[in-house]
Each structure stands twice: as structure tokens, then as C-alpha cells.
Amino acid sequence: QDSFGIEEALKQLGIQEVNEGTSTGNNWFSNGDIIESYSPATGKLIAKVKSSTKEDYEAVVSKATEAFKTWRMVPAPKRGEIVRQIGDALREKKDALGKLVSYEMGKSLQEGLGEVQEMIDICDFAVGLSRQLYGYTMHSERPQHRMYEQYHPLGVVGIISAFNFPVAVWSWNSMLAWVCGDVAVWKPSSKTPICAVACQNIINEVFKKNDIPEGVSCIVTGNASGDLINNDKRMPLVSFTGSTRIGRHVSKTVAERFGNTILELGGNNAIIVSEHADLSMVLVGAVFGAVGTAGQRCTSTRRLIVHESVYDKTIATLKSAYAQLKIGNPLDANNHVGPLIDTKAVQDYLNAIEKAKKEGGNIIVEGGVLEGEGYESGCYVKPCIIEAKNEFEIVQEETFAPILYVLKYSTIEEAIEIQNGVPQGLSSSIFTNNVREMELFLSQAGSDCGIANVNIGTSGAEIGGAFGGEKETGGGRESGSDAWRAYMRRQTNTINYGTELPLAQGIKFDF
Numbered sequence: 370q371d372s373f374g375i376e377e378a379l380k381q382l383g384i385q386e387v388n389e390g391t392s393t394g395n396n397w398f399s400n401g402d403i404i405e406s407y408s409p410a411t412g413k414l415i416a417k418v419k420s421s422t423k424e425d426y427e428a429v430v431s432k433a434t435e436a437f438k439t440w441r442m443v444p445a446p447k448r449g450e451i452v453r454q455i456g457d458a459l460r461e462k463k464d465a466l467g468k469l470v471s472y473e474m475g476k477s478l479q480e481g482l483g484e485v486q487e488m489i490d491i492c493d494f495a496v497g498l499s500r501q502l503y504g505y506t507m508h509s510e511r512p513q514h515r516m517y518e519q520y521h522p523l524g525v526v527g528i529i530s531a532f533n534f535p536v537a538v539w540s541w542n543s544m545l546a547w548v549c550g551d552v553a554v555w556k557p558s559s560k561t562p563i564c565a566v567a568c569q570n571i572i573n574e575v576f577k578k579n580d581i582p583e584g585v586s587c588i589v590t591g592n593a594s595g596d597l598i599n600n601d602k603r604m605p606l607v608s609f610t611g612s613t614r615i616g617r618h619v620s621k622t623v624a625e626r627f628g629n630t631i632l633e634l635g636g637n638n639a640i641i642v643s644e645h646a647d648l649s650m651v652l653v654g655a656v657f658g659a660v661g662t663a664g665q666r667c668t669s670t671r672r673l674i675v676h677e678s679v680y681d682k683t684i685a686t687l688k689s690a691y692a693q694l695k696i697g698n699p700l701d702a703n704n705h706v707g708p709l710i711d712t713k714a715v716q717d718y719l720n721a722i723e724k725a726k727k728e729g730g731n732i733i734v735e736g737g738v739l740e741g742e743g744y745e746s747g748c749y750v751k752p753c754i755i756e757a758k759n760e761f762e763i764v765q766e767e768t769f770a771p772i773l774y775v776l777k778y779s780t781i782e783e784a785i786e787i788q789n790g791v792p793q794g795l796s797s798s799i800f801t802n803n804v805r806e807m808e809l810f811l812s813q814a815g816s817d818c819g820i821a822n823v824n825i826g827t828s829g830a831e832i833g834g835a836f837g838g839e840k841e842t843g844g845g846r847e848s849g850s851d852a853w854r855a856y857m858r859r860q861t862n863t864i865n866y867g868t869e870l871p872l873a874q875g876i877k878f879d880f
């Protein structure tokens with residue numbers, strides 16, 4: 370592992386053998402069980418983190434609640450200035466943090482660095498936003514009255530994140546929350562806790578330099594903290610990224626106490642390959658979409674819906690591309706595909722292939738688990754392609770692994786129906802040079818997803834556009850556009866600068 374400079378990266382990020390997993394800022398403490406984090410790349414122990422007890426959690430939320438009173442009074446552009454400094458600190462640590470993301474999560478180093486770049490990009494976005502938290506003004510029907518709306522900070526925001534984007538998703542939430550005047554309590558995935566400790570170490574230095582009180586950026590670890598957040602009335606907003614199964618539970622629990630949620634849940638994303646597609650472009654989009662991050666992106670391409678006239682050709686091209694894929698240590702730039710997160714994910718992958726076969730699926734590129742030198746972690750699998758039908762139970766589910774289902778269609782209307790015919794609604798795409806097809810796909814009769822692309826794949830997103838999906842993907846939007854509104858409360862204000870008190874709708878109330 371040293372040959373890839375991991376030890377040095379851990380040192381730069383302030384990671385120790387055993388780390389406290391609860392933090393209110395500079396103050397680290399933890400009294401809970403130990404979480405051991407193993408690299409899926411090598412199977413080796415990276416470091417340990419102590420999880421938060423109920424008492425630790427209490428200490429964090431009290432501190433955060435207290436800090437909110439100060440932080441909300443810091444002018445938004447000044448909060449933006451601190452986020453600007455965080456962006457700079459991330460630029461300095463980009464190599465080390467990108468490496469850790471790759472080592473702890475298993476995505477390729479390029480993707481690990483890309484994830485940190487996304488953090489930097491959201492910082493830049495948030496800095497600009499800190500001067501643009503606009504509300505409307507309205508014309509009052511009453512004379513000498515002024516009416517407008519303004520946005521105020523919400524309070525303590527709970528952020529619960531998934532393992533597959535161990536740092537970026539938190540930053541999408543926290544950078545916006547901070548410029549909006551909220552304070553953040555982050556519960557990272559227990560599969561990638563070291564990345565979270567590293568982020569908090571970076572943030573702490575910036576907050577400390579600016580004399581910001583403890584509690585603006587907090588961490589709690591361990592699964593029990595998730596339910597404490599769901600039930601915590603002091604948290605008006607919970608931003609949850611993860612599976613639809615757990616998201617459903619979070620959604621119900623938070624709604625029960627009238628809290629708000631931002632839900633970023635599972636996807637079942639498809640690319641439509643039209644007879645008018647440029648097939649050389651399809652290849653990059655589909656293969657990266659299906660095997661990038663070993664199929665563990667919420668936007669990974671899971672279904673390829675191919676026109677019958679280009680079906681055989683597309684399959685042949687895919688087969689030859691898959692034959693050239695190099696699978697191995699994600700820190701080695703020669704490899705295209707890294708490991709799955711753990712051996713449970715490997716089992717889910719194997720089960721899905723079995724189920725697809727039982728339902729009548731036809732294997733086009735064989736899957737399987739890799740063994741031997743370099744594959745000691747037991748988490749490396751072969752990306753596989755299965756000819757299937759959209760109505761197969763397994764095709765309707767999200768399996769977080771590099772399995773691509775190929776489906777055939779005859780008309781564009783049928784392709785759109787197949788694309789929409791799943792419970793999830795995150796990302797979708799069409800490859801076509803036909804303007805009618807393209808516009809139909811983007812129209813209200815087209816894709817029902819939160820993301821609909823033309824001539825690029827389903828996978829990946831850019832800061833700037835609101836990110837999220839419909840149906841069982843949860844309906845949340847994060848990161849770009851006006852997603853910031855979810856982190857603030859709206860207030861409508863009417864001011865009377867006259868000497869009379871006319872009532873609205875002309876109501877008379879004389880006495």
C-alpha cells in the first residue's frame with residue numbers, strides 16, 4: 370500500500386491509528402464502539418474510529434444549537450468568505466484526500482480526485498451564492514404598504530451520507546447550509562468513516578483560524594446516530610443520501626415530527642441507444658456509466674435500451690470493450706475498475722446475476738469474483754452484461770454493482786416507456802442525432818427522471834445543476850440552481866408606512 374503513498378496521505382490528513390469519531394469542531398471525543406475501516410482495494414485495515422454514544426450525540430447537538438445563535442448573525446457574504454477559505458484548504462489537500470477516497474471507498478484515483486474537485490467546485494458555487502440569497506418583493510393591494518419575502522437560516526441541519534460519495538455529498542450539503550447560516554451535523558457512512566475524519570480535520574483548521582465557535586461543523590459516527598437524527602426535533606432539516614429502503618424509514622420518521630427532508634435515494638438509470646446514435650460516443654458513455662466506480666454510483670448506467678436495428682452491433686462493440694477492461698487496485702492508474710465496497714456487496718452482485726438467469730436473462734458478458742494476487746480483499750468482480758426484459762423483478766431493482774441489462778426496442782415511444790417503467794427516477798439519457806427524438810425524450814411526454822441527458826451518459830453530475838430524482842429516488846434536489854432554498858425558512862413580511870390600517874380584501878372592521 371505504501372507504494373501508492375497512502376501512509377503519507379493519511380499523515381497529511383491527520384489520521385491516526387485510532388480516531389475519535391465525534392467532533393464539535395476542534396474538540397474531538399468519543400465513547401462508543403470501535404468501527405474498523407478496511408480498504409476494499411487491499412483488504413488491509415486503514416484505521417479505527419470510535420463511534421458516538423447517545424451522550425456524545427447530545428453533547429454535539431447542544432453545541433451545534435448554541436453555535437447556531439452566533440453563526441446565523443455572521444453576514445452571509447462573510448460566511449461565504451469562510452467557505453472560500455475551505456475551498457482553498459481543499460485545493461491544498463486534494464491529492465491526499467483524493468487518494469484516501471480511492472483507498473477507503475475503492476473508486477479509481479481519478480474518480481477520487483474528481484470527487485474532491487467537486488467539493489472545491491461547490492465551495493466556489495457557495496461563495497457566489499452567499500451574495501445571492503434572493504427573495505421576491507410583491508406589490509401590496511393596500512396603499513402605503515410594502516410586501517416582500519426573505520430567507521432566514523433554518524438551524525441545525527442533519528446530513529446523513531452514503532459510502533459511495535464519502536466526501537462530495539457532505540460538501541454539497543454543508544457548504545450550502547453554511548452560507549445559508551445553518552450549522553451542520555454530519556453522520557457519515559460507517560463504511561467510510563476515515564474520509565469524514567479527514568474532512569473535519571481540514572475544516573477545523575479553517576474555522577479555528579477565523580475564530581468561529583465550536584459547533585458549526587460537527588460529526589457523529591455509528592449507525593445509532595442515524596436514528597437519533599431522524600427523531601431529533603432540534604433538526605428542522607435532515608438531508609439523507611442512501612438507499613430507498615433506509616430513505617423511506619428516514620422520510621417517515623422525520624415527517625412524523627414535521628421536519629423537512631432532502632432525499633437522494635437509489636437510481637435505476639437507463640441509456641436509450643437510438644438507430645440515429647453515434648455509436649462511438651455510446652461506447653464511452655455506456656461503458657463508463659456501467660463499470661465506473663464498479664457500478665456503485667447512484668447514476669450508474671444499469672439498463673441499455675437499444676434500437677433493434679443497431680442491437681447486434683452495439684452488443685458486439687460492448688463485448689470487445691468489456692474484454693479490454695482492466696480490473697484491479699484503484700490507486701493504479703492503469704486499471705479501469707476497482708473493487709466493490711465489501712464482501713456483502715459481492716454477494717448481492719452474485720445473487721442478482723443468479724436471479725436474472727432464473728428469470729430468463731441471457732448472459733452476454735460473464736460475471737464472477739476475481740481471486741489471486743491483487744484480489745485478496747475478495748471485493749473484485751467482473752463487470753457483466755445480461756440480455757433481459759424490463760419487467761424482470763431484478764431489473765426493476767437497483768443492484769449496486771457493475772451489472773448492465775440490455776433491452777431491445779422498436780419505436781421511440783416504446784423506448785421511453787421502458788426507460789420510465791421502473792420505480793426509480795434519477796438519471797436518464799438518449800444517444801441520438803435526430804432532433805425529433807431528442808425533443809420528445811426531453812418533453813413532458815419523455816423521461817420522468819430528475820436528470821435527462823442527450824448524447825452523454827447517465828453517470829456523473831456537474832455543480833450548478835440541481836441534482837436529484839423523482840419517484841423512489843425521493844424528490845430531493847441538491848447542490849446547484851436554487852437548491853439552497855431547502856436550507857432556509859421563508860418569511861413573508863408586510864410593512865405599513867401609512868397612517869391608516871386598511872385590512873386585506875377590503876374587509877371593514879370599524880368600532
Ligand code: NAD
Pocket residue numbers: 529530531532533534538556557558559591592594595596599610611612613615616618619632633634635636666667668767769795837838842
Ligand atoms: P445505505 O442506505 O445503506 O446507508 C446510507 C446512510 O444511512 C449511511 O450513513 C448509514 O449508516 C445510514 N443509516 C443506516 N440506518 C439508518 C437509520 N435507521 N436512520 C438514518 N440513517 C441510517 O446506503 P449506502 O449503501 O451507503 O449507499 C448506497 C445507496 O445510496 C444506493 O442506493 C445509491 O443509489 C444511494 N445514493 C444516492 C445518491 C443520490 O444522490 N440519489 C447518491 C449516492 C448514493
